[in-house]
Each structure stands twice: as structure tokens, then as C-alpha cells.
Amino acid sequence: MPIKIRDTIIEALAKLNSYGFTLNKQQSSSKIWIFSRTRGEIIEYVTFDLSNHFPNSIRASINTSKQLKAVYVSEMIKEKGETGWWTFSDSDSLRLIVNELLEAIIQYGIPWFDRVAKPIPQIPEGFSKDLFLNREELADKFKERYNIILTDDTALWKIEEIMEGLYRDNPTKIVDWDLVLEASAFYGEFIRVTLGASWKWHEEVGIAAIVNIAGIENSVVSPIISLIRLWWNPFEKLTSRYRVLKELGNA
Incomplete structure (x- = not known):
């Protein structure tokens, strides 16, 4: 049939x-x-x-x-x-x-x-500069807050779970910008340490970014934009982007 x-x-x-x-x-x-x-x-x-x-x-x-x-x-x-x-x-x-x-x-x-359907939250003025200037200190705060090791294979998955839990348990859905800042620093440092990359301040757009990732020329990731998009949309996953960068670096 x-x-x-x-x-x-x-x-x-x-x-x-x-x-x-x-x-x-x-x-x-x-x-x-x-x-x-x-x-x-x-x-x-x-x-x-x-x-x-x-x-x-x-x-x-x-x-x-x-x-x-x-x-x-x-x-x-x-x-x-x-x-x-x-x-x-x-x-x-x-x-x-x-x-x-x-x-x-x-x-x-x-x-x-x-x-x-709601607008993507706008990053407060000065936060991206703070991320760039204090990235190591901010990443350490996040590590201590959640007891996460920088090179832990499950670190990015844990960030996704943390952010989603905070969104779910937050009736007003107001962004915890201090946490986003710390998580952004950790995410950037994770990429830098595990794949090889460097931080760069893009003065023309006022954004701190990770560049030249895994030897990929012109590769760019803005950790703070990645984190706020994850807050807004739980399927904008850090793990997926990281996997693509890793595969391209190994190609």
C-alpha cells in the first residue's frame, strides 16, 4: 500500500x-x-x-x-x-x-x-570595552562562580544551561548584564585557549572580538554578542558555533 x-x-x-x-x-x-x-x-x-x-x-x-x-x-x-x-x-x-x-x-x-518576537537586548554602553580590558579577571569570576574549568569539554554546554536556567527562572526576563559580561569573557578565553586565537578591540564598531581563530584567516567571534543572542534565542548555541570553528581549523 x-x-x-x-x-x-x-x-x-x-x-x-x-x-x-x-x-x-x-x-x-x-x-x-x-x-x-x-x-x-x-x-x-x-x-x-x-x-x-x-x-x-x-x-x-x-x-x-x-x-x-x-x-x-x-x-x-x-x-x-x-x-x-x-x-x-x-x-x-x-x-x-x-x-x-x-x-x-x-x-x-x-x-x-x-x-x-521581542527585540534583542541592547548591550549597555561601555560593557564591551570593559570586557576587552578586564577579560581575564571577568573569566576568573565566572569560573569561580560556577566552578567550571576553562578547558573542560563541557564548559560551553554548561554556559548554555546556565543562561537558559536564568532566563527560565527570571519572571521579568531582565538581563543580568554582570553575568553576561563574565560569561562572555569566559567564552572568549575558552576559544582562545582551546583553539588558538587572540582578542582584538574593533574601535570602529566598539566591539571586543576573538579573531584569527584556529588559524582561520579573518575569522571573528564577538563573545558578548554571542551571549546576548543566546539569552534571546536558546538555539543560537555556543557549542554549534564552536564545533564549526574547530572543524574548519582542522580542515
Whole structure:
């Protein structure tokens, strides 16, 4: 019996209607289904698509007209990997997969839409300069506060967990800028020590950055921008950026 892919997806995703999402028929096709809703000036998207390379494989992602970079549902469910495809064998297994992806979207994606709809917090004047001038002292404060070793393989994952915990437990969602400053210094020092790099002050934009990372010419990371984006969007992961830099350095 042929797998009724379209019917199965449309049937399962009818649940999205209660959240205001409708199928965008013009943008959808035989291999991609895009659901959208408009809130204010922002359009929010939930996308399911079939792989062109892997047989009977599907994935799901979310993004907005403001936040164009897609977040894959497999990033929300850590054991599945970053952009992992989910493989099905028949209509029943497809239905189970689609429903599991849908449940993750409802649990993690719907709150994410609310989170990234808010403006990215603006870095207070002088903070980036303070980071550049006092980076070692600030990194030491963070290490002592959380008992993290600078070269610990899990250090960046711990920063992500710390920042997300602080956001989750903070009803007003006000940024703890002192903590962001310390975490930024630690992040920059972690990259410098483990991959090889140097700090640089970019006077024209007023930003402290890590440059020439892992021998990659013109590579630049702004630790404080990375940390505040992580606060704003939990899927702007430090670990993912670090892994890419490490792989490029080893290439």
C-alpha cells in the first residue's frame, strides 16, 4: 500500500490550526508543507519537508520573517542531532514521527515564537570595552562562580544551561548584564585557549572580538554578542558555533 504522505501530514498538523497556523498552499508542494500565522508585523512559519537525498525521510523546522535562520525540531530533541532527518517505513510510522515532531513544536516551538518576537537586548554602553580590558579577571569570576574549568569539554554546554536556567527562572526576563559580561569573557578565553586565537578591540564598531581563530584567516567571534543572542534565542548555541570553528581549523 502506498504511503499517503500528504494526507498524513495534513491530518496530523490540523492541530496547528488551534494555534492560528494555516497551510500556505502557494508555498507548499509535493515535498514541502509550510504552515504560517501572522502576529503583528511578524510572520511565523512551521515547515515540514521531505529529503531529496534520503528515501522516506522527513524533518521539521520553525522560523519567522524576523528570524530567518531555521531552528530544526531535531535541535530541540537533543539526541536526534542538529538537522536530523527522521526515517519512516509506512503510513503508521510516518504518522508517529509527524506527531512526535508536532508535539515538540507545541512544547518548545510555540514558546520560542513568543521569545524571539521581542527585540534583542541592547548591550549597555561601555560593557564591551570593559570586557576587552578586564577579560581575564571577568573569566576568573565566572569560573569561580560556577566552578567550571576553562578547558573542560563541557564548559560551553554548561554556559548554555546556565543562561537558559536564568532566563527560565527570571519572571521579568531582565538581563543580568554582570553575568553576561563574565560569561562572555569566559567564552572568549575558552576559544582562545582551546583553539588558538587572540582578542582584538574593533574601535570602529566598539566591539571586543576573538579573531584569527584556529588559524582561520579573518575569522571573528564577538563573545558578548554571542551571549546576548543566546539569552534571546536558546538555539543560537555556543557549542554549534564552536564545533564549526574547530572543524574548519582542522580542515
